[in-house]
Amino acid sequence: MKKWYLLLVLCGNAIFAQNNFDVFFDFNKDIPNQTAMLTLKNWMSEHKKFVVTKLYGYCDSVDNSSYNKELAARRINSVLNLLKENEIAISPAIELIPLGKDFKLSKIQAENRKVTIVAQEIPKPVEIKKTEEPQKLSQQVKSAKPGDIIKLQNINFLNNSDKLVEKSKPVLDSLLCVMNENPKLKIEIQGHICCSTVGDVRDVSTLRAKAVYVFLLRKKIARTRLTFKGYGTTRPKFPIPEKNDEEEDENRRVEIKILEK
Known part of the structure; x- marks a missing residue:
């Protein structure tokens, strides 16, 4: 039941189908009449995906307000129990509102003896697509031989710093998985920068390679399996200055070199 409530909270700003349904009662009764039972059963079978x-709860105009509210509350509990017995999802924050005869009464008394169910369609869970990056990196390492170099895709840092941006974390997690899956694997982490025609003045490429190195150390990968080195602008894939953003991205990269497997 909690999972439905959580979905409603998470999706509170979205619009989902709402359904109101009336369950009718005979005079002074707190159990739905036979016809109402049948229609309620049909409604429940068609609304399994609603919460x-x-x-x-309502009553007719007969008797005093206090008694009618008490009767309305019993009618609400009767319907609530039927819903639970038929495994209809109930919100933990459900509102039970006995109005008795404190509402705009119909001239037809039978129409006032009822419980109105307010239900909302349960939103479909958002499907989160699994990234192919962990599998891709694992396959690249599996088919690589010592000396091969593999680019880590989507590794990004704050401008001119070694601070990784949040979206780089899945890539680091993928690399960690690969290191754990291949206990004999030893790598050199290589940092590269783009754009600068005067070289890596602040040695940012080394700092970025070290950031990946430190991440793996903190995740209990043995120091003996790791080295790091910054190459600055000495190994660009495209001539510097680059012609466009794509060329800059290719030059500004972190790679791993397979040392041993």
Whole structure:
């Protein structure tokens, strides 16, 4: 039940189909009449993907307000129990509202003896697509031989610094998985920068390679399996200055060199 409530909270700003349904009662009764039972059963069978958020209880104009509210509350509980017995999702924050005869009464008394079910369609869970990056990197390492160099895709840092941006974390996790899957694997982490015609003045490429190195050390990968080195602008894939953003991205990269497997 909690998972439905969580989905409703997470999707509170979205619009989902709402359904109101009336369950009718005979005079002074707190159990739905036979006809109402049949229609309720049909409604429940067709609304398995709805969650009940409110139940309103009503009575006719006979008797006093206090008694009618008490009767309305019993009618609400009767319907609530039927919903639970038929495994209809009930919101933990459900509102149970006995109005008795404190509402705009119909001239037809039978129409006032009811409980109104307010239900909302359960939103479909958002499908999160699995990234192919971990599998791709694992396959690249598996087919590589000592001396081969593999680029780590989507590794990004704050401008001119060694601070990794949040979206780089899945790539680091992929590399960690590869290191754990291949206990004999030894690598050199290589940093490269783009754009600078005067070289790596602040040695940013080394700092970035070290950031990846430190991440793996903190995740319990043995120091003996890791080295790091910054190559600055000495190994560009495209001439510097680059012609466009794509060439800059190719030059500004972190790679791993397979040392041993």
